């Protein structure tokens with residue numbers, strides 16, 4: 001069989017040489033050039049089966065040549081190499097119809113196997129390019145984030161369902177938004193719903209809407225999130241907190257592509273892209289019978305695992321710069337965090353991940369008098385953040401449980417924009433707070449309800465009623 005030909009374009013002759021050698025060794029015929037004009041000439045002559053090109057060429061940017069190549073030879077796969085490793089480069093490459101994107105420096109074996117895949121590949125149709133933006137939606141150039149950008153970039157060209165897993169504050173919602181904002185549905189709405197923030201009995205009506213009179217308090221028809229997200233993206237946050245019955249209903253909707261409102265009879269067709277997110281281990285929940293396996297497989301079409309910040313401390317300098325600039329734009333005083341101080345931040349474990357770092361930088365910008373932030377200041381801030389969040393959830397750095405709740409509620413209200421959350425907020429908050437307190441008391445007293453009631457300081461009957469109401473499992477003697 002005739003060897004496939006790879007066309008290489010890079011103005012750096014050393015890169016041309018190593019790439020040519022590696023591909024020749026792998027059995028390809030290779031032609032290389034230092035200019036966009038040289039590459040374009042070969043393309044017009046019909047030469048080559050795969051292109052490997054740098055973005056910046058001396059006579060023209062490869063992103064400008066790419067649309068012409070795709071127009072003339074739509075099935076010719078183009079791999080773009082770039083030293084500018086931001087999410088926008090990955091997205092720009094995907095938008096202009098590149099087969100794939102390879103951040104520099106790269107591993108030659110990875111390049112050869114990518115060329116191998118490209119050579120076998122049927123190329124996707126191209127979508128029109130977007131205006132380039134340098135206001136990056138996601139910060140970080142670590143290898144792990146590069147891989148995530150490549151997945152996001154590929155996803156923008158598809159309508160596949162995505163499951164984002166990651167600890168709280170790792171940027172799951174940010175990634176979901178990027179998939180939407182740069183994807184085919186960007187002109188449609190992005191609607192987010194947080195399963196953990198809605199009482200169980202209201203989840204179905206929130207998702208699918210309800211008719212007037214469907215239940216007590218349903219005084220008018222209400223559109224659900226599926227309806228609001230029509231032709232756009234529905235972001236199902238904290239999917240692990242979805243009650244089992246609602247999971248069953250969601251599964252049916254995803255299978256059938258239609259739903260009925262609560263109290264309604266007419267099936268309504270739906271056209272939304274689903275992106276789900278969770279900080280919980282859904283596989284373990286499946287084993288424990290708390291999450292439907294079939295729903296998991298429906299949602300987990302493209303899994304994205306967002307690593308905790310401690311696994312990508314290389315990104316911290318960029319994130320710090322980004323949050324300092326953001327604080328300055330918000331009117332806070334300008335601060336400089338020199339390298340030794342940044343190193344202190346890189347050594348921290350960040351249980352609250354990027355959100356915790358963002359809050360810390362904002363606090364430093366607001367409260368510290370000196371312009372240059374010393375390593376000692378960073379140490380003090382990290383110690384005080386750790387002690388104030390010791391009794392609360394990771395990522396909360398504003399003081400204890402009530403601080404966490406305040407933050408949480410502020411985010412909740414913000415997610416409803418100009419509107420208000422559904423009625424029943426007080427009970428909803430209690431319904432989120434009571435079960436973990438009761439579970440903790442039961443665990444500490446080995447399931448002894450008399451002792452647990454005493455520990456909690458509530459009447460035994462009250463405890464029993466609540467255990468029943470929340471469906472809490474009491475395991476004795478563990």
Ligand SMILES: Nc1ncnc2c1ncn2[C@@H]1O[C@H](COP(=O)(O)OP(=O)(O)OP(=O)(O)O)[C@@H](O)[C@H]1O
Pocket residue numbers: 137138139140166167168169170171172173174175237279322354355358
């Ligand atoms: N890579 C990043 N670049 C810039 N900002 C980031 C990045 N990751 C997270 N953030 C910021 O950190 C905060 C938390 O991000 P986000 O809400 O997306 O996290 P999450 O994983 O969805 O959290 P939770 O599970 O608690 O809802 C946001 O203010 C977001 O803008």
